[in-house]
Amino acid sequence: MCILFVYANGNPAPGGYRLILASNRDEFYARPAAPAMQWKDFPHAFGGTDMESGREGGTWLAISGKDKVIKVGALLNVTGEPRKQDGLGRGPIVTDYVTSNKSNDEYCDILLSNHFLYNAYNFVSIEIDEKSANILHCSNAPPAKEPHPEGRCYGFGNSPISRPLEKVKYGREQFIKIVEDTQSNPQHTKQDIVDRCMELLKDRKKCWPDDELLRRAPNWGEHLSSPCVQILKAGYGTRTRTVILVDADNKMDFFEETMMSEDPAGDWKMTHIQHSFL
Numbered sequence: 001m002c003i004l005f006v007y008a009n010g011n012p013a014p015g016g017y018r019l020i021l022a023s024n025r026d027e028f029y030a031r032p033a034a035p036a037m038q039w040k041d042f043p044h045a046f047g048g049t050d051m052e053s054g055r056e057g058g059t060w061l062a063i064s065g066k067d068k069v070i071k072v073g074a075l076l077n078v079t080g081e082p083r084k085q086d087g088l089g090r091g092p093i094v095t096d097y098v099t100s101n102k103s104n105d106e107y108c109d110i111l112l113s114n115h116f117l118y119n120a121y122n123f124v125s126i127e128i129d130e131k132s133a134n135i136l137h138c139s140n141a142p143p144a145k146e147p148h149p150e151g152r153c154y155g156f157g158n159s160p161i162s163r164p165l166e167k168v169k170y171g172r173e174q175f176i177k178i179v180e181d182t183q184s185n186p187q188h189t190k191q192d193i194v195d196r197c198m199e200l201l202k203d204r205k206k207c208w209p210d211d212e213l214l215r216r217a218p219n220w221g222e223h224l225s226s227p228c229v230q231i232l233k234a235g236y237g238t239r240t241r242t243v244i245l246v247d248a249d250n251k252m253d254f255f256e257e258t259m260m261s262e263d264p265a266g267d268w269k270m271t272h273i274q275h276s277f278l
Contacts, residue, residue: 001026001077001079001157001158001224001229002023002024002026002060002076002077002158003023003076003155003156003157003167003168003171003227004021004022004024004076004155004157005021005022005023005154005155005156005172005175005197005200006019006020006021006072006074006124006126006135006153006156007020007021007152007153007154007175007179008072008126008128008133008151009150010129010130010131010132010150011131011132012247012248013248014248015186015247015248016182016183017193017245017246017247017248018070018128018247018248019070019133019244019245019246020178020179020193020197020244021072021074021242021243021244022200023074023201023241023243024201024227024240024241025048025060025239025240025241025242026236026238026239027236027239028234028235028236029236029237029239029259031052032050032052033049033051033052033240034049034051035048035258035269035271036254036258036271036273037271038273039099042064044065044066045062045063045064045098045099046063046252046275047059047061047063047094047098048060048062048240048242048256048258054089055089055091057091057092058089058090058091058092058093058094058095059091060074060075060076060091060094061073061075061094062094062095063244063254064099065250065252065277068129068130068278069129070127070250070277071097071104071128072098072125072126072128072244073095073097073098073124073126074094074123074124074125074156075090075091075093075122075123075124076121076124076156076157076158077090077121077122077158078122078141078158078160079159079213079216079224080159080215080216080217081119081141083119084119087118087119088117088118090118090119093111093118093121093123094123097123097125103127103134104125104126104136105134105136107125108123108125108145109145112138112144115140115143116140121139121140121141122137122156122157122158122160123137124136124137124138124156125138128246133151134147135148135150135154136148137156137161139160139161141160142160146161153172153175153179154172155168155169155171155172158216159213159216164212165207165210165213165225166207166208166210166212166213167225167226167227169207170205170207170227171200171227175200178193178196178197178200181196190253193243194243194245194253194255197243198243200227201238202227202228202241203227203228204227204230205226205227206222206225207226208221210225220234232264235262238264239259240256240257240259241258242254242255242256249276250276250277251274251275251276251277252273252274252276252277253272253273253274254271254272254273254274254275255272256269256270257269257270
């Protein structure tokens with residue numbers, strides 16, 4: 001399970017933000033991954049990296065900036081769908097998008113033409129240029145591509161977009177408050193936004209009952225019903241929290257908190273990357 005909240009605006013007011021993003025990656029604690037960093041082979045791209053054998057090099061979330069275009073890709077699985085034993089790894093969907101020269105419209109069209117090769121996914125792509133932000137949701141469960149108007153707050157999770165989980169609806173309402181407070185309070189700081197987004201990502205409130213989640217995960221639904229997941233007996237839960245800000249001057253702040261052991265009460269690595277997308 002994962003959860004994602006995004007706000008994108010290609011033409012923000014002075015002092016505003018072109019991107020505010022908050023994301024939790026839920027995964028088995030034992031699955032190896034590298035923390036967020038600037039990618040050696042693609043220095044205009046930033047993100048964590050999956051290190052699971054046979055899945056190396058993929059990612060769940062990344063951002064890049066080149067030729068005055070900022071691209072964001074995020075991948076979430078769709079829980080409770082039939083699984084292909086020979087399905088292709090989905091992590092490269094994000095990696096290939098943020099390092100390609102294709103627009104997100106073009107990329108999603110190609111992705112949908114091969115939708116049957118993958119297990120179920122929700123892929124969120126954002127493309128921000130000097131004038132606008134193009135937000136697309138692309139999925140193979142069922143196969144569809146749906147644009148989302150810029151300047152609004154969105155939440156995505158592990159169900160079809162037409163049937164959002166209760167925790168996604170709850171989290172989106174909290175995220176809206178964060179973005180609206182940012183817009184109405186000129187005294188806000190980046191750290192204020194980060195702190196509030198991280199608070200949301202750490203929220204253990206169970207959004208239960210949830211008929212959609214119960215149907216998709218009948219044995220674990222209640223345990224998966226909070227924005228922050230922790231199932232110790234299964235060795236599974238939220239293991240990476242990410243907040244990404246891009247201000248009106250294209251200055252990026254990438255904040256990540258990620259587990260460094262298989263114990264969520266153990267050490268977490270704090271990463272803060274700053275970069276200017278000129």
